[in-house]
Amino acid sequence: MLRTLATLHVFVFLLVCTAPGFAADLKVGIIDMQRIIEKSEPGQKAMDQLKSEFTDLKSKLDTKKAEIDKLRQAIQKQSVMLSQEAKTDKELEFKRKVRDFQDMYKAYQNKMQAKEKELSAPIIQKLAEVIDAYGDKHNYSFIMDKRNSGLVYGSNALEITEKIMVELNKAWRNQQQAE
Numbered sequence: 001m002l003r004t005l006a007t008l009h010v011f012v013f014l015l016v017c018t019a020p021g022f023a024a025d026l027k028v029g030i031i032d033m034q035r036i037i038e039k040s041e042p043g044q045k046a047m048d049q050l051k052s053e054f055t056d057l058k059s060k061l062d063t064k065k066a067e068i069d070k071l072r073q074a075i076q077k078q079s080v081m082l083s084q085e086a087k088t089d090k091e092l093e094f095k096r097k098v099r100d101f102q103d104m105y106k107a108y109q110n111k112m113q114a115k116e117k118e119l120s121a122p123i124i125q126k127l128a129e130v131i132d133a134y135g136d137k138h139n140y141s142f143i144m145d146k147r148n149s150g151l152v153y154g155s156n157a158l159e160i161t162e163k164i165m166v167e168l169n170k171a172w173r174n175q176q177q178a179e
Helices: 002-018 020-025 033-039 041-078 084-137 161-178
Strands: 028-031 142-145
Touching (some): 033 084, 041 161
């Protein structure tokens, strides 16, 4: 992956250096896709939906964790007074509850990740359309994501994240009104 990225950087550098006429027409934009997804209207709406759908499950996890903590404290307090057999039973019960909690937590994480993917897919699709349209309209040669492109430095003057977010919000509102 790094080798491919390094090759791409060398290619772009050589292209820019060897083609001064082309370099003069080169227009680059940099965006922060993660920030757009998190801060845009559709991203906020998806996050609110995700939180509301998983509130009950999170409270169940919190209750299970409290039960485990309470049992651990009880075992610690009673360990001196319990017989070896009773102590073993309590420890087995504790281990079973911990295992149940871990299973429940993994299921929670898997469900949440699947739902997050489901909710973000239409946002990412719309974002790609908005970026394409914005790039065409404003004659960009390319637009790069600052977090995932291997970009080491980019001038703030090239940053168009806020402009793209405004366009995404407009496109999302228009799509919602059309539906």
